Amino acid sequence: MTRAVKKLDLDPVTVRKVRSLARKAGRPIVTIAKQHTTVSVERAVLRLAGLAGADTEGIPWVNRLADTVRADVGLEHGLALPVWDALLRGEAEDLSVLAQKAASGSVTFRLPEGRDAVRAQAAARKAAAAGMKKVDGRRRERDRMIKKHGDPEQRPWIYLIVATGDIYEDIPQAQAAARAGADIIAVIRSTGQSLLDYVPEGATREGFAGTYATQENFRLMRAALDESSRELGRYIRLTNYASGLCMPEIATLAGLQRLDMMLNDSMYGILFRDINPIRTFVDQRFSRQIHARAGIIINTGEDNYLTTADAVDAAHTVTVSQLLNEYFAKEAGLEDWQLGLGHAFEITPEIPDSFRMELAHAMLARQLFPDAPLKWMPPTRHMTGDVFRGYLLDGFFNLVGAMTGQGILLVGMMTEAVVTPWISDRDLALQNVRYVMGAAGNLHDDFHPAPDGFIAQRARQVLGESVELLERIVDEGLLNAIGDGTFGLMKRPQDAGRGLDGVARRSSQYYNPAIELLEEAQ
Amino acid sequence: MTIIRPYGDTTGDGMVQMSFTLPIPHDKRAEGAAIQLANKMGMDPALVVHAKPMGPDFTFFVVYGPVNHLVDTDKVEVIERDYPLLSPKDANLAIRKGLRRRLTIVGACIGTDAHTVGIDAIMNIKGFAGEKGLEYYRELKVVNLGAQVAVPELVRRAKAEKADAILVSQVVTQREAHVLNTKEMSAAFREAYAEDARPVLVAGGPRFTEQMAGELGVDRVFGRGTTPGEVASYLVDALVTRRKHAPVRRTA
Numbered sequence: 001m002t003r004a005v006k007k008l009d010l011d012p013v014t015v016r017k018v019r020s021l022a023r024k025a026g027r028p029i030v031t032i033a034k035q036h037t038t039v040s041v042e043r044a045v046l047r048l049a050g051l052a053g054a055d056t057e058g059i060p061w062v063n064r065l066a067d068t069v070r071a072d073v074g075l076e077h078g079l080a081l082p083v084w085d086a087l088l089r090g091e092a093e094d095l096s097v098l099a100q101k102a103a104s105g106s107v108t109f110r111l112p113e114g115r116d117a118v119r120a121q122a123a124a125r126k127a128a129a130a131g132m133k134k135v136d137g138r139r140r141e142r143d144r145m146i147k148k149h150g151d152p153e154q155r156p157w158i159y160l161i162v163a164t165g166d167i168y169e170d171i172p173q174a175q176a177a178a179r180a181g182a183d184i185i186a187v188i189r190s191t192g193q194s195l196l197d198y199v200p201e202g203a204t205r206e207g208f209a210g211t212y213a214t215q216e217n218f219r220l221m222r223a224a225l226d227e228s229s230r231e232l233g234r235y236i237r238l239t240n241y242a243s244g245l246c247m248p249e250i251a252t253l254a255g256l257q258r259l260d261m262m263l264n265d266s267m268y269g270i271l272f273r274d275i276n277p278i279r280t281f282v283d284q285r286f287s288r289q290i291h292a293r294a295g296i297i298i299n300t301g302e303d304n305y306l307t308t309a310d311a312v313d314a315a316h317t318v319t320v321s322q323l324l325n326e327y328f329a330k331e332a333g334l335e336d337w338q339l340g341l342g343h344a345f346e347i348t349p350e351i352p353d354s355f356r357m358e359l360a361h362a363m364l365a366r367q368l369f370p371d372a373p374l375k376w377m378p379p380t381r382h383m384t385g386d387v388f389r390g391y392l393l394d395g396f397f398n399l400v401g402a403m404t405g406q407g408i409l410l411v412g413m414m415t416e417a418v419v420t421p422w423i424s425d426r427d428l429a430l431q432n433v434r435y436v437m438g439a440a441g442n443l444h445d446d447f448h449p450a451p452d453g454f455i456a457q458r459a460r461q462v463l464g465e466s467v468e469l470l471e472r473i474v475d476e477g478l479l480n481a482i483g484d485g486t487f488g489l490m491k492r493p494q495d496a497g498r499g500l501d502g503v504a505r506r507s508s509q510y511y512n513p514a515i516e517l518l519e520e521a522q
Numbered sequence: 523m524t525i526i527r528p529y530g531d532t533t534g535d536g537m538v539q540m541s542f543t544l545p546i547p548h549d550k551r552a553e554g555a556a557i558q559l560a561n562k563m564g565m566d567p568a569l570v571v572h573a574k575p576m577g578p579d580f581t582f583f584v585v586y587g588p589v590n591h592l593v594d595t596d597k598v599e600v601i602e603r604d605y606p607l608l609s610p611k612d613a614n615l616a617i618r619k620g621l622r623r624r625l626t627i628v629g630a631c632i633g634t635d636a637h638t639v640g641i642d643a644i645m646n647i648k649g650f651a652g653e654k655g656l657e658y659y660r661e662l663k664v665v666n667l668g669a670q671v672a673v674p675e676l677v678r679r680a681k682a683e684k685a686d687a688i689l690v691s692q693v694v695t696q697r698e699a700h701v702l703n704t705k706e707m708s709a710a711f712r713e714a715y716a717e718d719a720r721p722v723l724v725a726g727g728p729r730f731t732e733q734m735a736g737e738l739g740v741d742r743v744f745g746r747g748t749t750p751g752e753v754a755s756y757l758v759d760a761l762v763t764r765r766k767h768a769p770v771r772r773t774a
Contacts, residue, residue, distance in 0.1 A: 176577055191699075192633075195670065208699060272669060385746065417728070424543045424582045427574075 008367050008459045009451050014467060015368065021470035022323035025478045030331055033285040036278060037510065039197070039502035041286045042066055042079040044248040045514045047256075048131030049124075051095040052215065054201040061099035062249070063198045068102035072109040075504035078512045080124035085112040088119055095127075111509065121511055128513035132293070135255040139295040142235075142258055145226070149235045152183040154441065156376065156401055156409035158433060159239070163188035163420060165207030167217045171224045176423070178228040178236045181430045184261060184408065186239035187221060189213050194244025194273050195498060199253065209420070213240050213250055218257035237261055239299070242287045243269055245279070245499045251287035255294035261340065261408075262291060265301035266328045267321065271487055272304055276497035277479055281328075288332035289518040298334065299408070300325040303344030303377035305487055311346040311381075315361050316465035317487055318343050320473070322365060323466070326372070333522045336371035340408050344377035345397040353454060355396055360458035362404040363449070368463075376401045378412025390414040391432065398436035403443050409433065524596040528589060536588035538565060543582050548575035556583040564589045601732040603752075605759030610659050613754045617661035620762035626663045627656055627757065628680050628721075629689035630671035633703035640727055641666065641691035644750050653749045662754070673703075673710045681714070685721045687757050692727040700729050701738065708739030722760050724753070 043062040054060045069082050083098065091107045092098035101107045112120045152158070160182035162174045174185040190207035193200075203220060204212040211217060218240065225236040237260035242251040247264070254262050266284050269275040291298055302318040302325075309317065322341045329339055343365050347354040365374055378397050383390045394412035401409045411429045413421045421429075449455035473481045485491040530537025542559070546552050553570050560568030565587040572584035608616065617625055629645045643650035645666045647657040657664045665683050667676065680688055690707055692700035704725045711720055725735075726744040735743045742756055 179577060192670075274668065274670065422543065423576055423580055424541065427576045427582060 006367065007448055008363055008456050010364075010367060010460065010463060014463055018319075018323055018368075018463065018466055018470060019327075021467065021474055022320070022327045025470060025473045026324055026327040026331070029281050029478055030285065030328070032278060033282045035506055036282045036503055037075065037078060037506050037512065038248070038279055038282050038499070038504070039066055039070070039075065040246050040248045040283055041512070041515075042075065043246075044252045044286065044290070045078075045080055045124075045128060045512060046083070046095065047249055047252045048135075048514050049095060049127035050131060051099060052201075053096065055100075055103060058201060060198050060201055061096060061103075064103040065095070065099040068105075068107070069109045073111045075502075076507040077111050077509045078506070080128075080513050081112055081117060081120045081509070081511050082109040084124040084127070085110065085116060085120040088116070088123055117509070121513070124511070125513040125516065128517055131252075131256070132514070132517050135252075135290070135294050138255060138258040139293075142260065142295060145229060146235045149229045149233055152234055154437060156406045157183040157237070157373075158430070159184040159186060159375075159408050159410045160426065160430075161186045161188055161410070161421070163210045165190065165209070165211055166205040167203050167211055167220055168205060170211055171221060174221060175224055175228050177426060178225065178232060180427060181434065182236070182411075183234065184237040184239055185221070185225060186261075186263075186410075187211055187213075187217070189241050194241070194269065194275075197245045197499065197502065199246050199249050213253075215253045215257060218253055218259060222257055222259065239263070242291070242298075243301075244273060245269075245275060245283075245502070247280075247283040248286040248290070251290040251294075251296075254296060255290050259296060261297045261299055262287075263301060264288060264291060264298040265304075265321075265342070266325050267482065267487060268301040268304060270482055270492045270497065272301075274492065274497050276500040276503065277482055277492060277494045279497070279499040279503050282503065284328065285332050286515065288329055288334055289515070289522075292333035292335070292338065293518055293521065295338075297338045297340050297373065298329060299340040299375050300342045302342040303346070306344050306346035307381050311344070311348070312351065312357060315357075315462045316469055318361070319364065319368070319462055319466040320469050321487060322369065323470070324478070326369065333518070336369075337373065339369065339372035340375040341365065341369055341372050342375045342377060345379045345393075345400060345412075346381050349379075349382050349393060355400070356454050357458055358396075358400050359403065359449075360455040361462060362400050362406070363455065364459040364462055366404050366406070367459075373407025375408040375410065376404075376406035377410050378416070380416050383412075383414070383416035383418075385418050387414040387418070390416065391428070394429065395432055395436060398433050399440055402436055402440045403447050405444050524594055526593050526595060527591075530588075536590065537586065538589050539584065539586050540565075541582065541584045543576065543580050545580055547578060548573055548581040552581045553583075556581075556585060560585045560587060564591045566590060605756050605763075607751065608755045608758060610654065610751070610754065613758050614659055614661040616758050616762050620758075624661050624663045625686045625757065625761055626665070626683050627687050627689060628665045628667065628676070628683055628685040629691070630667035630676050631669045631691050631693070632671050632673055632676060632707055633692070633699060640693050641689065644689065644691075644726065644748070644753050650749055653751045655750045656754055658750075659754055662757075673707050676707065677710050677714045680711070680721060686761050687722040687724060689724045689726065689753070692725070692729065700727055701734075704730075704738045704740065712739065722757065724756070726753075 043066050046062040051062050069079050073082050092101055160177045162170045164170050188210035190210045190212045200212045200214050203216045222238055225238050229236045239261040240259055242262040242264045269280045270277045302321045305317050345358050347357055379393050391414040397412055413425045413429050415425045479494045483493040527534055527536040528538050553573050556570050557568045568585050568587040570585050574582045576582050629641045631641055645664050646655045656662050708723055723740040724742045725738055725740045728746040730743045730745050732743050
């Protein structure tokens with residue numbers, strides 16, 4: 001990986017200080033996450049154990065089963081004990097029959113005690129371990145394919161978005177994008193999926209501004225990109241979204257279908273989808289543990305703050321969020337190479353020295369996280385419909401990417417905010433990237449900002465503001481800071497938001513075989 | 523002069539540039555096809571200045587040439603602004619004098635739309651295009667509910683806040699979702715309020731045109747490029763100057 005390490009003369013004491021502040025701010029959240037469970041974490045266990053499919057209304061069997069168990073014994077003990085107890089009692093021969101019986105009301109669940117509990121625990125663990133084995137197998141499969149086909153020759157990797165709403169339209173588009181130079185294909189989800197408290201089933205052809213994330217869609221697209229990888233002689237990565245109310249389940253499905261990257265931000269759902277903070281942090285921790293196990297690279301969503309708050313005034317909130325995302329990620333077992341921390345080119349172009357500030361912010365992120373494949377996001381807010389000016393702006397965005405050694409570059413479209421990208425938009429955008437990378441891709445070798453120049457000073461200023469903000473967050477608590485609009489100007493109190501009714505405090509008998517397996521490995 | 527033609531570098535030259543993709547491989551026939559299309563669009567002679575294959579099955583073209591159409595500006599239909607444009611100071615003054623209380627504006631992105639860019643540009647103090655947003659106006663009480671607000675929730679909050687006006691934004695849309703969402707919103711407000719007590723309903727977003735107000739059931743539609751000052755001026759005109767809707771009376 002090309003790096004712009006140690007180009008900014010950052011005070012190592014300050015750098016250590018922001019990290020330790022982030023740890024302090026995040027630790028109470030982890031404690032809360034460990035004390036709770038959610039419906040989606042529990043359904044993820046069922047998915048890991050192999051329960052798939054949906055009833056005639058399209059409601060997944062995992063939801064049907066989970067809802068019945070919850071109605072009988074509550075959520076606080078986890079689903080594993082009552083579910084596998086029922087199987088051991090001979091209520092059904094497998095999970096799928098049990099779910100059907102549960103939905104029709106012909107099974108009653110109980111919380112097993114004593115020897116029954118021990119047996120149920122062992123059976124649940126065995127079932128979850130079988131799923132975990134599949135996830136591990138997928139990871140090895142990826143390693144083999146990368147070895148065979150190779151990684152992209154250049155950094156940053158080129159990230160392109162596909163979003164037709166129809167998986168069968170997405171596939172040829174994704175393959176064409178890969179042929180045109182994309183290293184990573186992201187299939188944008190249908191608007192609103194994050195607010196569904198279930199994962200839709202099967203191959204889908206109807207979506208709004210995107211395609212539903214389903215296990216079958218994942219499988220179809222991964223298979224198509226495996227074909228492209230063989231054709232092109234480089235491994236094409238597939239990205240989707242582990243966010244919203246079903247984050248743990250989608251992370252599990254991603255692990256089972258060998259997705260390579262998942263969008264997974266620690267606070268995005270809270271801030272931009274008004275999902276309850278506790279629900280988000282519990283779901284997020286589990287999904288990150290799964291991602292860690294599956295060898296998936298997460299992409300965090302700091303770019304979003306800059307679309308609502310000012311990119312200059314709020315620059316330090318990006319840094320703070322990156323630090324928090326890093327803390328939560330590592331706590332969940334992810335390694336540096338799996339941290340696609342996000343940031344974006346969103347400073348108002350009319351501001352004097354806007355490009356120098358962009359450079360300063362990008363270099364700061366690069367230097368604070370030298371081993372993370374940072375994800376560099378293109379301008380959206382200042383794309384006005386003037387496609388000619390937008391093309392120039394994207395060129396400057398690409399130049400910052402080249403000069404600061406970014407790991408993942410989301411290709412900007414000049415028609416951003418006008419239309420979903422046309423075939424020609426994508427081609428022109430890739431020409432833009434190739435020109436800049438070809439002409440200036442190695443510029444980072446020569447580029448050393450003056451130690452007391454504008455760029456270095458701006459980076460130090462943002463770092464200093466990050467320290468101040470983190471100190472405030474540590475003082476008042478992260479949940480309170482989120483509650484009063486510190487990030488992206490959104491105010492999200494911890495006792496409100498969507499999905500709160502799917503959260504339960506774990507009882508002393510709580511058992512979750514997936515978490516047990518994941519934490520043993522850590 | 524009411525008859526005009528496009529202008530390249532000489533009055534009356536009619537010059538136009540355009541770009542498009544044809545779903546055929548790049549060869550001489552493809553360039554001929556591009557010229558044929560341009561001719562049919564009224565561009566004659568058409569000059570293909572750039573043709574590039576995009577993968578094996580598509581070709582991208584840039585074409586220049588004069589168009590033989592004339593435009594009569596007298597026949598252009600627009601909705602002219604029918605309210606005076608006020609500075610924030612004048613808007614505040616008009617509210618203070620005319621109402622003797624603050625106007626309450628509740629805004630939201632409704633439906634599944636999570637793109638608050640539009641509503642934020644109008645409402646946040648930061649504003650848009652060099653104009654401060656509605657939060658900057660001292661006589662406006664602004665409640666921005668943010669993204670993905672369900673219509674019943676919007677109605678509930680509107681009642682709780684005793685809203686004088688509702689601003690909804692729809693940015694990202696597919697299959698006419700922006701139209702359906704906005705109709706649902708206006709119908710809900712008409713059901714929840716007596717017509718004379720109903721807040722002024724305003725919809726905004728890049729896919730709307732001003733002519734759509736009737737279809738959508740709202741009082742006003744603002745399209746792409748609207749500034750906060752225009753919205754504030756309209757609200758003052760509708761709620762203070764004309765009092766088309768009697769503002770909700772405060773009890774306390």
